[in-house]
Amino acid sequence: MATKRKKSKAFNIVVVAQGGRLQYEAALFAASLRHFDAGFKGRLIVAEPQPGARWGQDPRITSPAVRKLLEEELGAEIVPFESRHFGEAYPYGNKIEALRELPEGEPFVFFDSDTLVTGALSALKIDFDRPAASMRREGTWPEVPLYGPGYGGIWKSLYDKFGLEFESTLDTSQPDEYWRRYLYFNAGWFFGPCGPSFGRRFEEYALAIRDDGPDELACQELDPWLDQVALPLVIHSFGGGRPGPELDGLDGDVTCHWRVMSLLYAREADAVVEALGAVTAPNKVKKVLKEYDPFKRLIFQNKGEKARALFDRAQMPRKEQAIRNRLKRENLWMR
CATH class of the missing domain: 3.90.550 (Spore Coat Polysaccharide Biosynthesis Protein SpsA; Chain A)
Structure with a gap:
């Protein structure tokens, strides 16, 4: 059976x-x-x-x-x-x-x-x-002060505050005092x-x-x-x-946290851009999203494709700020 x-x-x-x-x-x-x-x-x-x-x-x-x-x-x-x-x-x-x-x-x-x-x-x-x-x-928090405490001391103080066990949260494949740990x-x-x-x-x-x-x-x-x-x-x-x-599909092939539409066009995979095009093609969706000027210009007036053409996805700048600066120089940075 x-x-x-x-x-x-x-x-x-x-x-x-x-x-x-x-x-x-x-x-x-x-x-x-x-x-x-x-x-x-x-x-x-x-x-x-x-x-x-x-x-x-x-x-x-x-x-x-x-x-x-x-x-x-x-x-x-x-x-x-x-x-x-x-x-x-x-x-x-x-x-x-x-x-x-x-x-x-x-x-x-x-x-x-x-x-x-x-x-x-x-x-x-x-x-x-x-x-x-x-x-x-990214390792956005905490900012470790010059004279301490370090990552371990800061994070452990929070677990201690709420009576939570700390050691099992550590990724021991990462070095001590490295943020990914x-x-x-x-x-x-x-x-x-x-x-x-x-x-x-x-x-x-x-x-x-x-x-x-x-x-x-x-x-x-x-x-x-x-x-x-x-x-x-x-x-x-x-x-x-x-x-x-x-x-893995979250932040992978099932969802994309694009954050800023200009960044989506600049750095995301071709499949994401194609998905965006398919989602926004129906008229009932398009006519509403056009109310928002950055969407209108990037998605429906092809400014997004111009932003995409500025970058080689295989050799993207290491820092996001460099991507932002180039988009801003070309008047293609739109939230």
């Missing part, structure tokens, strides 16, 4: 959208999800911050066309959330506070809105009981077994680090790095860690 193949656990996806650039990025994300993963069965939740004391202006989605595209054409659910602790002063905190509005007890994957889906997310084998996050990162993620995607419980701990840790950090953080800058400082601690506290090879 043939055994039934175990199905992957259904999960929800969440991105944040608000007035300005993020609403168009969220629309592009949703369009790419529906184009490349028609079999996705979970909920696509677009979290929308609401007006309040922590916002100087109304942060909600301003484009009726974006709202209609998301809800009526792409099957997204726009879910409001309150900014209790972060808001305009630290908009990266949106990804922390939005999690409380996710369904209790249901697994989730969070993506930054500046992400393009290029394959079937639902085909990935994700172990939601072992949370992880993106490893497409320590658990550090890009917060462009992360997942867990339950949005509200993950969000509560993320919020607790982030606020404690911001408001009452250990002495070892005295010289450290937390803006904009606070979310990426707290995230490894949260993931470790839930029994998670670095993603395994089964998740």
